[in-house]
Amino acid sequence: MYNFEYHKAKTIADASAMITQKSEAKLVAGGMTLIPTLKLRLAKPSDLVDLNGLPELKGIKREGSAVVIGAMTRHVEVAESAEVQKAIPALAHLASHIGDPAVRNRGTLGGSISNNDPVADYPAAVVALNATVITNKRKIAADAFFKGMFETALEPGEIVTAVSFPMPEKAAYMKFPNPASRYAIVGVFVAKHKDGVRVAVTGAGPCVFRQKDMEAALAKNFSADAIKSIAQKQDGLNGDIHASPEYRAHLVGVMARRAVAAAG
Amino acid sequence: MTARLIGDPVRRKEDRRFLTGKGHYTDDINRAGQVYAVFVRSPHAHAEIKSINTKRAAGAPGIVAVYTGADLVKAGIGTLPCGWGVKNKDGSPMAEPPHPVLASGKVRHVGDPVAVVIAESKAAAEEAAERVDVTYKELPSVTAVDAAVKPGAPQLYDAVKGNLCYDWHIGDKAAADAAFAKAAHVTKLDIVNNRLVPNAMEPRAYIGDYDRATGEHTLFTTCQNPHAIRLLMGAFVLHVPEHKLRVVAPDVGGGFGSKIYHYAEEAAVTWAAAQLGRPVKWTAERSESFLSDAHGRDHVTHAELALDLSGKFLGLRVSTLANLGGYLSTFAAAVPTYLYATLLAGTYTTPAIYAEVKGVFTNTVPVDAYRGAGRPEASYLLERLVDKAANEIQIDPAELRRKNFIPKDAYPYQTPVALAYDSGDYFATLDMALKAADYAGFAKRRDDAKRHGKLRGIGLATYIEACGVAPSAVAGALGARAGLYEVAAVRVNPTGSVTVLTGTHSHGQGHETTFAQVVAERLGIPIDQVDVVHGDTAKTPFGMGTYGSRSLPVGGSALVKALDKVEAKGKKIAAHLLEAAEADIEFKDGKFTVAGTDKSKSFGEVALAAYIPHNYPLETLEPGLDETAYYDPKNFTFPSGAHVAEVEIDRDTGVVELLKFTAADDFGRIVNPMIVEGQVHGGLAQGIGQALFEECRYDPESGQLVTGSFMDYRMPRAGDLPSFAVATHATLCTHNPLGVKGCGEAGAIGAPGAVMNAVLNALSTVGVSDLQMPATPERVWRAINDSKAAA
DSSP states (O other), rough: OOEEEEESSSHHHHHHHHHHTTTTEEESSTTTTTTHHHHOOOOOOOOOEEETTTTOOOOOOEEEEEEEEEEOOOHHHHOOOOOHHHHHHHHHHHHHTOOOHHHHHHBHHHHHHHHTTTTTTHHHHHHHTOEEEESSSEEEEEHHEEEEEESSOTTTOOEEEEEEOOOEEEEEEEEEEEEOOOEEEEEEEEETTTTEEEEESSSSSOOOEEEEEHHHHHHHHOOOGGGTTTTOOOOOOOOOOOOOOOHHHHHHHHHHHHHHHHHH | OOOOTTTTTOOTHHHHHHHTOOOGGGGGGGOOEEEEEEEEESSSSEEOOOOOOOHHTSSSEEEEEEEHHHHHHHHTTOOOOSSSSOTTTSSOOOOOOOSSOOOOOOEEEEETTTOOOEEEHHHHHHHHHHTTTEEEEEEEOOHHHHHHTTOOOOOOTTGGGGGGGEEEEOOHHHHHHHHHTOOOOEEEEEEEEOBBBBOOOOOOOOEEETTTTTTTEEEEEEOOOOHHHHHHHHHHHHHHGGGGEEEEBBBOOOTTTTTTTTOHHHHHHHHHHHHSSSSOOOOOOOOHHHHOOOOOOOOOEEEEEOOOTTTTOOOOOOEEEEEEESSOTTTTTTTTTTTGGGGGGTTOOOOEEEEEEEEEEHHHHHHBOOOOHHHHHHHHHHHHHHHHHHHHTTTTTHHHHHHHHTTTTTSSOOOSSOOOOOOHHHHHHHHHHHHTTTTTGHHHHHHHHHHTTEEEEEEEEEEEEEEEOOOOOHHTTTTBBSSSOOEEEEOOOOTOOOOESSOOOOOOSSSSHHHHHHHHHHTTOOOGGEEEESBBBSSSSSSOOOOOTTTTIIHHHHHHHHHHHHHHHHHHHHHTTTTTTTTGGEEEEEEETTTSOOEEEEHHHHHHHHTTTTTSSSOOOOOOOOOEEOOOSSSOBOOEEEEEEEEETTTOOOOEEEEEEEEEEEEEESSSSHHHHHHHHHHHHHHHHHHHOOOBOOOOOTBBBBBTTTTSSSOGGGGOOOEEEEEEEOOOSSSSSTTTTTOSSHHHHHHHHHHHHHHHHHHTTTTOOOOOOOOOOOHHHHHHHHHHHHO
């Protein structure tokens, strides 16, 4: 690990100012990606600005027909929240399958989506549930938030403070985990809303994406059979020693059908 | 009444220490004035070192020293020795290129150490290590064993033609060829034994220390055999005599073979400590372990089995390419030869066997013994071959095995590949395993699974292994450069408690309990009156350490011999105290009794008399009760068994789920069934890991290690494993005093074949007849797809 200056943010404004002023500053949320990267000397930030200790970033609350989850809420808190389990059980289920217990006890919603790892689970939920990402500066629609591999719409100094998840009629998340890391090789989140169906795929491509052919078919007939003949194209999908693009494309279909079946 | 301790599931004495976090591992040790070493490692698979500039590192904050290979050469430091020499087919010795402590001239694998940086803190050493400027000229590399023997392959050593360390063979080629000429059926198989990374929980760690006043060097090390390290490092590398070199292996958190070998970092820190007059500590990062611990397996094999019309095996021909990595590790040469091809008879009466093995250098981490070492490779090959033959000639796989088993009354049984089995009953363990696994009821379970859209399969494997390593003269004739006996000292303390000093080493096996059980039962004293000391050359006599399931068969036998001596001397003392003839003294239940009388002395009274010899036959007998014995085994031991796996496969994803695993093993007499069961469980997890999950992969172009962390190297997890059904059936070893055979490696030997045969059994219903380990989801999915396409 290289040396860096450590700051514990006292307010969100304070954190925002610090990461704007310092040349190579990084925010620390759960640290589940950042800390291993530092330990392997793969990153050399000048300053770390710690968001732990800001209570306004924490917590889960119901607001009308949405569940609003603070950015610093741990995965385990989402997984075990009675509110989330009741309102959007698929989201609690997703959180309960992120990484392992150690990761779930440290990792946060805001950290996960701000990092936008192509194989992270949460982006699929944010997109499929048509969530709104709330930052210290504005509100960003899910479809506009995830820009590409490790890239988001966040601007310098912008910090995710919460995510508002509208309650779907039904939803489910099916993940085919990387056998070693437990990240998603393919994760498909299917959500049926009043105004349509959204199918978000994580792990398969460089960034979470919507499978619109499936969405259209499911809007007409929300059943696994309805998407049986829809093949995910393998062009542009990820490939590694665990799964080729061809296999990932195949798994998108399998996981989508299973998600639809699980959503009921 | 004598407490029956042998055979009891006595709770592990060492667990209080381990479970309360009081274990004392190398990294827990800190010496006054300690400095920290970090190794600069090659980022390239194969490159010339054009220059190493240490100037910037030497100016780094907190820096103490920087050494390169040139410094070690200048200091007269030797190269890391190989402990076993193998001969080529023509009788010439194997190629044995030098293995420098720090690379000189060339690097031969990613992770090859080129310099060591020593600083006041680990962080400072890491900083300084980045300032060592090494200029490399990259060379083409080769990591796959079959690619390395091809004409035009990149060559690792100028002096080693075709990357060939040796071209070795065993058995009777003419007899095997004749068997094939008259065969009714020949089954052929091309098979890969996947490369594995051992991944002991505790990474390697070393501390070198030096006392300028006495000239004594000390090395604290995570090793399985401190005396062997002292001998190898002292005699061949650092040129320090034994009496000035102490090697301590304190608590060690797993080894699985990977901590047998003498590693470069051990020599470097021991030497540097003497240069600096300060203790030097190095602890591997996990990513460093992947790049520098010896790996295991990595064979590519073609095999053929000849059968007659009735299904009797007539002959076996095997041709194997074994990857040795970039350098010869300590026992590397022996693993794919004498620990592999000598096991190719397996449990069968195959009368003619011929095997040839090419040991091949590649641009990978050195490969050496890993749990099972050669025997899992042999067993997996045979059991896949036998299952394939059974499918081809349409005989039930269990029946084909029974037809070819060595009969119960055939012992001692001389195989065509050097070994003479002393005992076994393969029919009994197979029957036990099949019954416990409900083999007979499988068809119904398969049909039920089919209704749920799953492919269900059952597979079995039998195995034999050669353990209790090893008769020294036999091993010596085969190329071993060490003796392989074991030693134990039984130090009876004045008040009758006992300290055992053993040359073996426990790094998870529970010797502190099992050895104490042997002593407590024999001497009739409570088990808490016995302590077992191991892992320090300053305390224990010169023994060979722990590997090859040898500790109880060889070390335990030495212990029994030492106990014999204690009892014999005790009888002499008792005879004097009881004023009786020595021949009339009986020792039982911790008492020396004059036969036929109630006159007796307790073991404690006799011990006290030995150390306070006021009333003692000093004219004829030395005081004290402290006996040492060495035991050189007459033969290997031959644990055997039958394993049955049952799996279900998700056709849509290719995911294999292991539902049931049954093991019936013959380990001879069992001292502690709980510890044996634990050993079997651990071995099975690793064997199942090899079959379904683990695969060390190098990028064929760049030679980079692709599976360099747990993010990509897939270890088995508890959740992957069913509850194991394990049972034992004992036929006693005929040539050691406890009748024990060893149990540490069996699980890793039997499991891969059983699991893969189960996977292939499930896939046979969709037309798949071959698959290589590990049976990963994509590999299984592709096999199903390819067979669909072919149909």
